[in-house]
Structure formats: structure tokens, C-alpha cells
Amino acid sequence: MRHIALIAINFFREQRWPILVLMSWVFLLSVLGLVVDLRKASDDVLFIFKQGVGYGILFTIFFGASAIHNERKTRRILAVLSKSVGRGQYISGLITGIMFAAAIYSFAMGVTGTWVLGASGFPAEHLWLLMLCVMLVCLLCASLSVLFSTFLNPLFATMATGIVLGLPAVAALQFRSRWAEVVPAYSLIEPLMKASSGSNEPVRGPLLMLALGEAVFFWVCAFWIFERRDIAVAVD
Amino acid sequence: MLPLLEFEDISKEYNRFLGSRPVVALEHFSLQVETGEIFGFLGPNGAGKTTAIHLAMGFMRSTRGHGRMLGKPFGDARARSRVGFLAENVALYHRPAEQLVRFYGALNNLKGRVLKNRAREVLEAVGLDQEARRNVARFSRGMQRVGLAQALVNDPELLILDEPTSALDPIARVKIRSLLLSIRSAGKTVFLSSHLLSEVEMVCDRVAMLNKGKLVKLGKTSELLQSGQETEIVARGITATCFPAAVETDGVVRFTVPVAQQKFALERVWELGGEVVSVNPVRRSLEQICLEVTGQQPEKSALGVGG
Numbered sequence: 001m002r003h004i005a006l007i008a009i010n011f012f013r014e015q016r017w018p019i020l021v022l023m024s025w026v027f028l029l030s031v032l033g034l035v036v037d038l039r040k041a042s043d044d045v046l047f048i049f050k051q052g053v054g055y056g057i058l059f060t061i062f063f064g065a066s067a068i069h070n071e072r073k074t075r076r077i078l079a080v081l082s083k084s085v086g087r088g089q090y091i092s093g094l095i096t097g098i099m100f101a102a103a104i105y106s107f108a109m110g111v112t113g114t115w116v117l118g119a120s121g122f123p124a125e126h127l128w129l130l131m132l133c134v135m136l137v138c139l140l141c142a143s144l145s146v147l148f149s150t151f152l153n154p155l156f157a158t159m160a161t162g163i164v165l166g167l168p169a170v171a172a173l174q175f176r177s178r179w180a181e182v183v184p185a186y187s188l189i190e191p192l193m194k195a196s197s198g199s200n201e202p203v204r205g206p207l208l209m210l211a212l213g214e215a216v217f218f219w220v221c222a223f224w225i226f227e228r229r230d231i232a233v234a235v236d
Numbered sequence: 237m238l239p240l241l242e243f244e245d246i247s248k249e250y251n252r253f254l255g256s257r258p259v260v261a262l263e264h265f266s267l268q269v270e271t272g273e274i275f276g277f278l279g280p281n282g283a284g285k286t287t288a289i290h291l292a293m294g295f296m297r298s299t300r301g302h303g304r305m306l307g308k309p310f311g312d313a314r315a316r317s318r319v320g321f322l323a324e325n326v327a328l329y330h331r332p333a334e335q336l337v338r339f340y341g342a343l344n345n346l347k348g349r350v351l352k353n354r355a356r357e358v359l360e361a362v363g364l365d366q367e368a369r370r371n372v373a374r375f376s377r378g379m380q381r382v383g384l385a386q387a388l389v390n391d392p393e394l395l396i397l398d399e400p401t402s403a404l405d406p407i408a409r410v411k412i413r414s415l416l417l418s419i420r421s422a423g424k425t426v427f428l429s430s431h432l433l434s435e436v437e438m439v440c441d442r443v444a445m446l447n448k449g450k451l452v453k454l455g456k457t458s459e460l461l462q463s464g465q466e467t468e469i470v471a472r473g474i475t476a477t478c479f480p481a482a483v484e485t486d487g488v489v490r491f492t493v494p495v496a497q498q499k500f501a502l503e504r505v506w507e508l509g510g511e512v513v514s515v516n517p518v519r520r521s522l523e524q525i526c527l528e529v530t531g532q533q534p535e536k537s538a539l540g541v542g543g
Contacts, residue, residue, distance in 0.1 A: 006342055014329065075327040079386060082293055083343035084317030230296035232286075 003085050007093025012100050015063060019101050022059050025052035026108040033116035042120030043196060049113050050193060053134050056105045057189070060138045063098045064145030065157035068226070077231055088223040091150075095142050095219060102138035106131050126200050133188040133203055136211040140185050141165065143218035150226040184211050238307055239268035240394050240425050241292060246301035248287050248449075261287040263449040264301070269394075269427055274420050276440035276457065277429040278522065280530055283446040285429045286324060289398050293321055306394060317344050320392035324399040324429075326383030330373035333364055333382050340386035351389075358385040363411050380404055384412065395419060396427045401435060413439055433522040437461065443522065445529050452529040460525055466518040467498045474510035492518055 012019070029052060032045055071077035081090060110131040114124045144164060148157035165185040172180030172187065181187050184207045191201040246265045249258040262284045269275045279285050290296050292303060294311025308315035328336055337355040346354060359365050362381040372382050384400055395416075401409045409432075416426050416439050430436050436443060437457060445453035453460065469491055476484035479501070482491035489510075493501045498515070505512055 002345075003343060006339065010329065010339065013331075075323060075325065076329060078293075078295065078323045079321075079326065079328055079340060079383070080343065081295065082316060082319070082321035082323070082387075083340060083390075084313050084345055085343055086313040089313075228297070232290040232295035 003089045004093045004096055007080070007085070007090060008096035008100055011067065011094055011097025015097075015101060018059065018063075019105070022056060022101075022105055023108065025055060026105070026112050028052070029109070029112045029116055033112070033119070038116060038119040039121075042117070042122070045116055045120065046122070046195065049109070049117060050195075052109055053106075053189075053192060056102065056109065057134070057137055057141055059105075060098055060102050060141045061145045061158055061161050062154075063101065064095070064142045065149050065161060066154040067094045067098070067146065068149045069154050069157075072231055081231065087227045091146060091223040091226050092219070095139075095146055095222075098142040098146075099135075099139055102135060102142070106135050106138070109134075122195075123200070126195075129203050130192045130195070133192065133208070136208055136215070137185045137188050139215040140183070140211050140218070143215045143222060144183075147218045147222035147225070150222055150229060181207065181210070183214060239304075240271050241267075241269035241303075241305050241396075241427060243267045243288065243292070243303045244301055246288075246291060246298045246303055248284070248291060248296070249299045260449050262291075262298075265446075265449065265451055266301075267444055267451060267454070269425060271425055272420065272423050273441040274416060274426040274428060274439050276436040276443035276522075277427060277446070278431075278433065278436060278443055278526060279446035280526075282448075284449040285446055286398055287449075288446070289321075289396055289427075289429060292396065293319075317390060318393045320387035320390060320395040322380075322383045322387040322395075322397045322400050324402075326379055328372055328379060328382060328386070330371055332369050333359060333372055333375075333385070334368035336372055336382060337385050337389050341389040344390040346390060354389055354391070355385075358388040361385070361388065361415055363408060381408065381412075384415075392424065394425045394427065398429045399431065400428070401430065401432060409435070433526060437522050445526060447530045453525065457522075461519050461522070462517050465495060466492050467495055468492050468514075468516050468518050469498070469501055469505070470513040470515075471505045471510045472513055474505060474508045478504070478508055488513065 029045070029048060032048060036045065038045060068077070071080070081087070110128055113122075113127050113131075117127060118124050141161065145157055145161040148160040152160060164183055168180040168183050169186035171177040172190070187204070187207050188211055191203050194201050243265050246262055247260070248262040249260050251258050265284070265288060267288075277285050277288070287296070291298050292305050292310055293316070294313075297311075303310045305312070306315045306318055329339070331339075334355050337359060338351055341351045341355055356365065356368070359368050362385045364381055364385065367375070372379055375382065380400065380402075381404070384397075387395060387397070401412050404412065413435060416428070419426055428436065428440060440457050442455065443453070443457050443460060444451055471489050472487060474489055476482040476489050476491075479489070479491040479493075482489050491501075495517075502512055502515070
């Protein structure tokens with residue numbers, strides 16, 4: 001566990017600038033809370049909030065898709081894996097680091113959202129339930145993008161993650177198909193995307209469990225593949 | 237006693253894109269490194285040295301064959317906790333040197349005061365104790381020394397170094413050399429891959445030479461350096477013209493003859509009324525041996541060896 005924590009904290013530290021950029025959404029939301037009449041502009045503020053959450057999920061994919069590639073390209077991975085660190089621990093450290101960043105961001109968005117959206121009548125309990133869904137979607141994105149990054153470059157890993165997460169969304173939007181729940185990222189984020197100051201869709205509990213199970217499955221697949229990869233060869 | 241590092245008939249091929257013929261980096265490579273020696277690992281660029289090291293560290297898998305490090309199969313994380321490794325062109329995270337060494341030490345299961353003290357000790361050993369709080373990104377060539385410090389932080393039984401002194405100035409090189417010797421005298425083992433053959437000559441007990449993925453020479457450094465084929469004779473009281481390619485300096489004539497002709501040459505010196513000052517077997521340099529085994533014959537004058 002200590003190795004995983006060390007790698008996770010190290011990842012977070014190395015990615016501190018993109019995380020700081022991401023945090024500007026929290027800042028923007030806070031400024032809106034101070035300068036806008038929240039009762040009149042509640043839907044606009046909710047729209048900004050949704051955008052912020054969306055960017056958080058996108059950043060999670062970018063972090064995951066590029067983490068291994070960057071470490072291999074800079075050859076820093078060699079010094080880390082020359083220590084008493086297993087490949088599984090390394091992958092787990094990366095995913096934990098990404099989730100650490102996602103958790104801090106989601107928490108900051110949740111706190112700011114409770115204040116800003118709460119002032120316009122949005123129920124705080126429902127908001128935190130939605131943030132839990134966002135966290136699970138981030139976990140799903142992180143483990144899937146890290147899985148693809150074990151054998152694809154960041155561009156293709158991002159695309160592959162987008163396809164696996166996006167196809168169910170297309171199925172849901174175009175055909176209202178049950179296939180949308182196969183990889184339930186969209187199904188989990190849908191209640192937030194469709195939320196308005198007037199109505200809130202409920203979150204389906206089984207989807208949370210399914211997302212968690214799939215994230216663990218992708219996680220295990222990622223380190224099974226990474227265990228068998230040559231990491232010291234040129235990545236380009 | 238079990239060898240500390242053992243390659244057993246290992247081959248490694250790199251697959252190329254779209255099924256063209258794979259590149260063979262190592263071919264039926266076998267080697268054993270014993271406890272308490274400094275082992276030199278030599279060869280031209282692309283000979284497969286780094287591939288062999290990366291296989292031992294578990295960074296890649298062999299296509300055929302297998303190996304053991306500290307009695308465990310290559311890639312075993314527990315075995316790596318007793319090993320120090322410095323990669324060629326080491327790349328490290330940009331943070332203060334001491335903090336960085338502590339990070340790597342923590343990855344090797346060190347903690348608390350032991351880790352703190354050990355980090356300071358190794359930074360002092362590599363000559364960076366005064367710069368422990370400086371960010372390694374600001375070091376011009378010090379990255380290599382921080383790299384060595386992180387390799388030493390766990391007090392390893394086996395130290396694997398891939399070109400450790402290539403980017404260092406002569407003073408730092410001398411310091412690292414004496415550090416390697418002190419590691420050996422503490423009963424530890426050093427596996428040293430280097431292009432700096434003069435250094436290898438000075439510190440290594442045994443050397444292995446690799447060429448095109450194959451082991452082409454293995455032996456004790458002292459034995460390899462003795463050519464066994466030529467003798468250098470130093471004499472006084474004769475002129476340089478008496479022997480082909482003889483050199484005269486301050487009245488002393490030096491020349492080299494094949495061992496088979498040594499007796500004849502000595503008798504000739506005495507016949508000419510000269511006095512033999514010394515007779516010594518010619519020492520070859522590792523550079524010369526390296527060029528020979530890789531099939532590149534140097535010009536004699538360029539090496540400064542022979543008569």
C-alpha cells in the first residue's frame with residue numbers, strides 16, 4: 001500500500017499544474033456565486049457547473065491515457081521500477097493518483113456547487129449523490145484509459161477510451177437502448193446532464209455497483225497487460 | 237555459492253512493425269557474476285549491453301532463456317529491493333536532491349530516521365551533500381550523481397550501473413571510482429557497463445565483452461590485459477637502429493619482439509655490448525582487445541602499443 005501511495009502522491013505532484021488549471025473552474029463558479037443573482041440565473045450557473053464536471057472527466061481521461069507514455073518517454077519509469085515496486089503496484093499508483101486529483105476536484109466542485117446551486121434551490125443531497133456518480137465515472141475513465149495506455153500511445157488510448165465510453169452514450173441518445181448500460185459512464189452522468197433547477201432524475205443504485213465492478217475489471221486487465229509489456233523500449 | 241546475477245542462454249528479439257524480421261539484441265547469452273567483484277560489461281553501441289541489464293532488472297522479458305538475480309527470477313520486485321540501479325542517461329523527477337533520494341529510498345522500503353540518515357550519507361558519498369536542497373533540474377551534470385545516490389540509498393548487495401561516469405568531470409569520476417572500490421571492499425558486487433575502458437581497466441576484477449548480441453570475451457581483467465604473445469625489452473648501450481621499430485630515449489632503447497624471439501633478441505643485445513634493463517610481457521589495453529573482438533583492427537601507432 002505504501003508503494004501505491006508514494007506513486008500516487010508523486011503522480012499528483014507531477015501533474016500539479018494541469019490540476020491547478022482544472023481548479024480554475026471551481027474559481028469561476030465561485031466568482032459567479034458572488035457576482036450573479038443566483039435565483040435569476042440558476043440554469044446558467046448549473047450549465048457552468050455541468051461544464052466544469054465534464055472537463056474534470058475529460059482531464060481524467062487525458063491523465064490516464066498519457067501517464068505511462070510520459071514516464072516511459074522521459075525514462076523516469078526506469079528509476080521507479082528498478083525499486084521494490086511491482087508492475088501492479090505501479091498501475092494502481094497511477095490510477096490512485098488520478099483518482100486523488102479527481103476526488104479533490106470533485107470535492108471542490110461539490111462544495112462550491114452546494115453553495116452556488118443551493119442558493120438557487122438545488123437540493124444539496126442530490127448534488128452530492130451526483131458527485132459520487134461523477135467520481136465513479138472518473139474511476140471508470142481512469143482505469144479504462146490506463147488500460148489502453150499500457151499498449152497504445154496517448155492519442156489512440158484517448159480515442160479508444162472515448163469510443164468505449166461514448167458508444168453506449170450514442171446507443172442511449174439515438175436508440176434508447178439498454179446497451180447504454182453496458183459501460184455505464186453515460187448512464188451515471190445522465191442525471192447530472194439532465195438536471196435543471198425544476199426537476200432531478202434519480203440515480204440508479206445498481207449502475208453504481210456495475211461501474212465499480214467494471215472499473216476494478218479494467219484495473220486488473222491494465223496490470224495484467226502491463227506486467228507483460230517491455231517498458232524499456234523506445235515509445236515513439 | 238550461488239551467482240549473484242546469472243544469465244542462462246538468454247535471447248532477446250525486438251519485433252518490428254508489420255512483421256518484418258525482428259532485430260536480435262541478444263543471442264544465447266550466458267553469464268555469471270559472483271559475489272564481491274566489480275564486473276565490467278563492455279561492447280560497442282548496439283552490442284546488447286543495455287538490453288541485458290534491462291532484462292535483469294525486469295524491464296523487459298527475454299524471448300528465450302531465463303536468468304536469476306539474487307537467487308530470484310528476473311523481474312522479482314523483492315529481489316530488486318536489494319539491488320541498486322543507475323540507468324544510462326538517467327532521468328529523475330525535478331525536485332530537491334535529498335527529497336528525491338528519500339522518495340526512491342521509500343520505494344525500497346526504507347522509512348523514518350533510517351531513510352533520512354541514509355539519504356544524507358549517500359549524497360555525501362557522491363559529493364552532493366552541499367547541494368542536497370538544490371532542485372536536480374538545476375544541476376548541469378549532477379543528475380548522474382543524484383542517480384548514483386538513489387541507486388545506493390538502499391545499501392544494495394548488487395549495484396548495476398549503466399554508464400555511470402560518462403557525463404562526469406574527471407574529479408567526480410575519481411570520486412565515483414573510489415566509491416566503487418569501497419563498495420567492493422564492503423563485500424558488495426558491482427556490475428558496471430561502461431565505454432570508458434581505462435576506468436574499467438582500473439577497477440574491474442573481471443570483464444565480459446559483447447558484440448552483436450553475443451558474448452565474445454570473458455575473463456579476469458589482469459589476464460586479458462596480458463597479451464602473452466609479445467615482450468617489451470628495454471636495453472642500454474645499443475642504438476635504436478639495431479632492432480626494427482625500436483625507440484631510443486635518453487640512451488635507453490625500447491623495442492617489442494614476439495615471445496618466440498625473446499631469447500634471440502636478448503642474445504643480440506649482449507652481442508652488441510648492450511645491457512638489458514628489463515624484460516616485460518606487453519600489456520594490451522582493453523581498447524585494443526575490444527577492437528580485436530569486434531573485428532576492427534586499429535593502427536598500431538594510434539594505440540601506442542607494440543614496437
